[in-house]
Amino acid sequence: MLWPSPPWDRVVYWALDLETGGLDPRTDAILSAGMVPIRAGAVRLGEAFSTLVRPERADRVDPGSVRAHQLVPDDVRGAPGLDEVLARVDERLREGALLVHQAALDVAFLKRAYRRAGRRWPSPPVVDTVALLLAAAKRARLIDPGAPDQEPELNLLAARRRLGLPDYGQHDALTDAIATAELFLVLRRRLAARTLRDLR
Amino acid sequence: MAALDPVAFLRSISPFDALPPAAFDEAARALEITFFASGTRLLTRGGTPSEHLYVIRKGAVRIERDGQTLQVLEEGEMFGFTSLISGKATLDVTVEEDLLAYRLPKARFQALLAHAPFAGHFASGLAERLRNSLERSPVASFQPDLGVPVASLLRGPAVRIGEGATVGEAARLMCERAVGSVIVDSAPPGIVTDRDLRQRVLAAGRGPETRVAEIRTAPLRTVPADTPVYEAWRILLDAGMHHLPVVRGEEIVGVLSATDLLKCTAAGPVAVMKRVERLQGRDALPGYGAKVTEMASALFAGGLEPIVIGGFVARLNDTLVGRILRWAEADLGPPPTPYAWMVFGSEGRMEQTLLTDQDNALVWGDDTPAARAYFGALAERANADLQAAGFPRCPGGYMAVNWKAPLAEWEDRFRGWLDSPTPQALLEASILFDFRAAHGALDLAPLDKVVQRARGARTFLAAMAKSALTFQPPGGLMLRLRGDSSRFDLKLKGISPIVFLARVYGLESGARSSNTLERLAAALRAGLIAKDSCETLSEAYRFLLRLRLREQLRMISEGRPPTNVVSLSDFSSSERSRLRDTFRAIEIWQDRASYHYRTDLF
Numbered sequence: 024m025l026w027p028s029p030p031w032d033r034v035v036y037w038a039l040d041l042e043t044g045g046l047d048p049r050t051d052a053i054l055s056a057g058m059v060p061i062r063a064g065a066v067r068l069g070e071a072f073s074t075l076v077r078p079e080r081a082d083r084v085d086p087g088s089v090r091a092h093q094l095v096p097d098d099v100r101g102a103p104g105l106d107e108v109l110a111r112v113d114e115r116l117r118e119g120a121l122l123v124h125q126a127a128l129d130v131a132f133l134k135r136a137y138r139r140a141g142r143r144w145p146s147p148p149v150v151d152t153v154a155l156l157l158a159a160a161k162r163a164r165l166i167d168p169g170a171p172d173q174e175p176e177l178n179l180l181a182a183r184r185r186l187g188l189p190d191y192g193q194h195d196a197l198t199d200a201i202a203t204a205e206l207f208l209v210l211r212r213r214l215a216a217r218t219l220r221d222l223r
Numbered sequence: 224m225a226a227l228d229p230v231a232f233l234r235s236i237s238p239f240d241a242l243p244p245a246a247f248d249e250a251a252r253a254l255e256i257t258f259f260a261s262g263t264r265l266l267t268r269g270g271t272p273s274e275h276l277y278v279i280r281k282g283a284v285r286i287e288r289d290g291q292t293l294q295v296l297e298e299g300e301m302f303g304f305t306s307l308i309s310g311k312a313t314l315d316v317t318v319e320e321d322l323l324a325y326r327l328p329k330a331r332f333q334a335l336l337a338h339a340p341f342a343g344h345f346a347s348g349l350a351e352r353l354r355n356s357l358e359r360s361p362v363a364s365f366q367p368d369l370g371v372p373v374a375s376l377l378r379g380p381a382v383r384i385g386e387g388a389t390v391g392e393a394a395r396l397m398c399e400r401a402v403g404s405v406i407v408d409s410a411p412p413g414i415v416t417d418r419d420l421r422q423r424v425l426a427a428g429r430g431p432e433t434r435v436a437e438i439r440t441a442p443l444r445t446v447p448a449d450t451p452v453y454e455a456w457r458i459l460l461d462a463g464m465h466h467l468p469v470v471r472g473e474e475i476v477g478v479l480s481a482t483d484l485l486k487c488t489a490a491g492p493v494a495v496m497k498r499v500e501r502l503q504g505r506d507a508l509p510g511y512g513a514k515v516t517e518m519a520s521a522l523f524a525g526g527l528e529p530i531v532i533g534g535f536v537a538r539l540n541d542t543l544v545g546r547i548l549r550w551a552e553a554d555l556g557p558p559p560t561p562y563a564w565m566v567f568g569s570e571g572r573m574e575q576t577l578l579t580d581q582d583n584a585l586v587w588g589d590d591t592p593a594a595r596a597y598f599g600a601l602a603e604r605a606n607a608d609l610q611a612a613g614f615p616r617c618p619g620g621y622m623a624v625n626w627k628a629p630l631a632e633w634e635d636r637f638r639g640w641l642d643s644p645t646p647q648a649l650l651e652a653s654i655l656f657d658f659r660a661a662h663g664a665l666d667l668a669p670l671d672k673v674v675q676r677a678r679g680a681r682t683f684l685a686a687m688a689k690s691a692l693t694f695q696p697p698g699g700l701m702l703r704l705r706g707d708s709s710r711f712d713l714k715l716k717g718i719s720p721i722v723f724l725a726r727v728y729g730l731e732s733g734a735r736s737s738n739t740l741e742r743l744a745a746a747l748r749a750g751l752i753a754k755d756s757c758e759t760l761s762e763a764y765r766f767l768l769r770l771r772l773r774e775q776l777r778m779i780s781e782g783r784p785p786t787n788v789v790s791l792s793d794f795s796s797s798e799r800s801r802l803r804d805t806f807r808a809i810e811i812w813q814d815r816a817s818y819h820y821r822t823d824l825f
Contacts, residue, residue: 068251068256201229
C-alpha cells in the first residue's frame, strides 16, 4: 500500500550541481559545489550556498574538464576540504529532497565522497530533472500519439531553451543549480505533479 | 540579451542599476525565483495584496481593471508595487504567457525605498499607484498611434498546414512556431486556433487523428493589410474573435492575434468612438461621461499625455455633438440657413480630459425670425441632450440657449470687445475667443478675421494681460507640506495663469489655434517670448495638467467628484519640488508680461 506523499510545494528541494575533474566518480575530484533551495515553490537565492573544494592528492583532474569548469589547481588550493564541505551539504540534504540534473552522475560522486569521509549517506528522496524531461516527453506522446518521436533535449541549456527559459552562464556550480531549480518548476507544472511521488 | 544570471539581470534593469553596491547585494540576497503557467491569476483587485515586487524575466502578464486590459507587461518590467506601496491590491494581474519572475519580498522592497533614486523611480507616479490603481509602468510600451496599418504589427508570415493534415499535426506545428493559430490551405482557406483545439477537439471528445478540415473555420473573416489598428481592434471586439487573418489582395500575409493588439494599445478611444457613432437615440446618452472618464484613465495609465488625451476627447465630443444636432434636425426639420456649433473654454482649446461644464454657443447665417425660432429650439434640445450625456450646465450661463445669434451679430459683438475692453467685455472675450467650430456647415472665417485684429489692438491686449496677471501662483514660502497652505486650487493657482497669459500672447501673435501649447509656440515664432521660456512654460503646463488629471482620476476612483483642489501631501517630494519650480517659472513670465504689455500704465 502506498503511504501518502506530501504535496509537492510542502517539500524543500535542494538543487545541487557539482563541477568535477572528470566523469568518473571512482577516481575524479569534486572541484566545486553549488546548492540553492526551493521552499514553498519559490527558489530562494538568498540561501544559496556555493564553494570550491580542495581535492585530495590522489584525486584526478582530467585536463579536458578544465575547459568546461575553468578551475585550475591554484583556484582550489586554498578552498575547504571535502570533509568540511560535506558537513555543510549534509545539513541541507537532511532538510528535504535532493534535486539534480542527471542524478546518476552527481549522486554517485556524492555517495563516494560520503563513503570516503566515513559519513552515512542520508538517502534523501532524489528528484532528477533529466527523468522529468523524459516523463514529460512520454506524457506528450500519450496525449498526442500521432506525434513523430521527438527526442527530448536532455542537455540543461538546450532543455531550458526549448521550454522558453533564459540562457544563463554555464559550468558554474551555483548557476547550474539555479538553472536546474527553474527547470524543475517548469517541468513540475508540465507534468501537473501534485505530490513528491509524482516527481520521482 | 546575453546570458545573465538572475542577480546580473536584476542589476541591469532600472531602478536596481542605481542602487549602491551594498544595498543591491542585500536586495539580491532576498531574491526569489518563481514560475507561473499562462492563465494563472496572480493578483485580484480587492483581494490579498502582493507580498512581493515582481520583475519579469520571461513571459508576460496582463494588468486589468474591471475586465479592461490596461497593459501587458513583459521582460524587464515590474508589477506588485502598487500593493506594496498602498497595502491594497488595486488591479487584476494574470499571466499572459508562461512567466518566469524574480521577486523581492515586501520588507526588502521597503528598505530599498530609503534610497532616493530607487524610490524616485516608483514615485514618478506615486499618487496614482497609491490607492487608485492607475499603473504607470516605467517602461510603458504604449503605442499611441492607432492609425498605423495592421501589417506593421504582424510578427511573421502566416503558419500554414495542408487540408489533409490532422489536428495533432496542427497542434505540433503551432507549438513549434509558437503561434495560436494555423491557416488551413483549403478552398476557401480556413483557420484553426488553439481555442478550436480545446473546444472542437478535446472538449468534443475527438482525437488527434481528426482532420483539420473537420474543425476549421471557413470562409475566413479577413482584413486588408492597410487596415488601421483601431479598425482591427473593433473587428476583433465585435466578432469576439482572437485571430484575424490579414490579406494583401488574395494572399494571406499573416495572422494578427488579440495579444498582438493588446501589446500595441491600451483600451482605446476607438471603442468609445464607435459607440458614439452607433448611438441610436437619446436613451443611450447617459453613461457617455463615464465612458470618457474610463477611456481617459486607460490612456493616461498607458502613458499618454493629458494634452494628447484632450485631442481624443475633443474628437469624441465633436462626434457626440454632431449626433445630438442631427437628432435635433430630425425633430425640427432641416435648418433654414447654415449654422455652426461653437465650443470654447477647455473644449475649445482641446484641453479637456474629463467632462466639464458646457461651454457652447450657436451661430447661423441669415438673420430671419424663422431662423431665430428654429435655432432657439435647436439649442434647447442640444443643451438638454449634452446634459443627459454628462456635461453639467454652465453655471455662468455660457451655453447655446443663452448665446445664440446670426453671424453678423457675433462679428459686431467681437469687434465691440476689442474696441472697448470693459471688465465685462474682457471676461466675455477671454471665454469666447477660444472658440472652435465643433459641428455645422457655416464658415466661421469672418469671426477668425475679427479675432486676428486683436494683434493690433494694444489697449485691448494690455487690459487682457492685466486681468490675466490677477491669477497668481502661490509664492515659494506659501507652499508648505503641513498646515493650512498645503491644500490649494491647482487650476486657479497654476493652470489658469498660464492659459490666460498664453491667450494674450497667442492673440498678439495671430495664432489660429486656441490651444495653449500652440499659442506659446506661435508667440515664440512671432518673437514675443524666448525659446527657453516657451519650453519651460510648455513643460510646466504639461506637468500641471498631468498632476491634475492624475489627482482627479484618483478622486473619481474613490467615489468623490473630481475637483481642482489638491493637497501637497499627496505629492512625492520630487513632484513638490517640480511644482515649486513651475510656480516660479510662471512668476518670472508674469513679470516679463507686465513689462511687455505695460500693464502698470493702466
